[in-house]
Amino acid sequence: MPPKKSSGRGARDLRVKVKSARGRKLSSTLWLERQLNDPYVKRAQADGYRGRAAYKILEIDDKYRFLVPGARIVDLGCAPGGWCQVAVKRVNALGEKTDKRVGTVLGVDLQEVETIAGAEIHQLDFMEDDADDKVKEWLGGQADVVMSDMAAASSGHKQTDHLRIIALCEAAAYFAFDVLSPGGTFVAKVLAGGAEGDLQKLLKQKFEKVSNMKPPASRSDSSEKFVVATGFRG
Structure with missing residues (x-):
């Protein structure tokens, strides 16, 4: 089953935003932000995959x-x-x-x-x-x-x-x-x-x-x- 999704204001509040560091490409920042907010990434860490x-x-x-x-x-x-x-x-x-x-x-x-x-x-x-x-x-x-x-x-x-x-x-x-x-x-x-x-x-x-x-x-x-x-x- 896919991970349960949050909705509404709570979902926005829980989202992790990554500041662009000097020397880091925007694409890298967006990738990192997506990883940090991906429920499957978090689930894999919890399940040991x-x-x-x-x-x-x-x-x-x-x-x-x-x-x-x-x-x-x-x-x-x-x-x-x-x-x-x-x-x-x-x-x-x-x-x-x-x-x-x-x-x-x-x-x-x-x-x-x-x-x-x-x-x-x-x-x-x-x-x-x-x-x-x-x-x-x-x-x-x-x-x-x-x-x-x-x-x-x-x-x-x-x-x-x-x-x-x-x-x-x-x-x-x-x-x-x-x-x-x-x-x-x-x-x-x-x-x-x-x-x-x-x-x-x-x-x-x-x-x-x-x-x-x-x-x-x-x-x-x-x-x-x-x-x-x-x-x-x-």
Whole structure:
């Protein structure tokens, strides 16, 4: 559930305003102010998640139910680790639910990521030729879910950024084709902007069902959405 919202005068009174410091760009000040007033940021701190993005995968999974006990999960571009934290709990990677199957969570990222209890983290470029073989070796078989919250570095040009993230998402999709087991699920972030049509067509050829979702945790001023492809044909 999204955090409860305050309304009226109380909401205005509680809002934190950040003064622009000398040498700090206005954009940085506005970003900091937004962070300080974001209920998901505060909730993540209280719940022990590494970032507000954790609630995006929580809300997506609440609808589509792919993070199930016993599932084998691959999180591409997993830094800082919030999605892995959610997956560990939902697939029972720590075996805390003794009556449920124990799952596996494997995170990969170009940068080093701080250890996460219940997850196996590897520093790896998933676009390397043998990356799929390495991942299947680490998993001990094929994956049930490949998920990605990756975004290409922003150029400041909306259409360029859109094309970059679509290309990144397509690369993640082809990786998923190589490691997913039949019936598996692929989840990835995209930016709305027109070029995602070819990606949708590709996924519809490979999966039984392809859906799109903008979870409540996704900021309203963001053009991001998430594609959820289920029932991999193998």
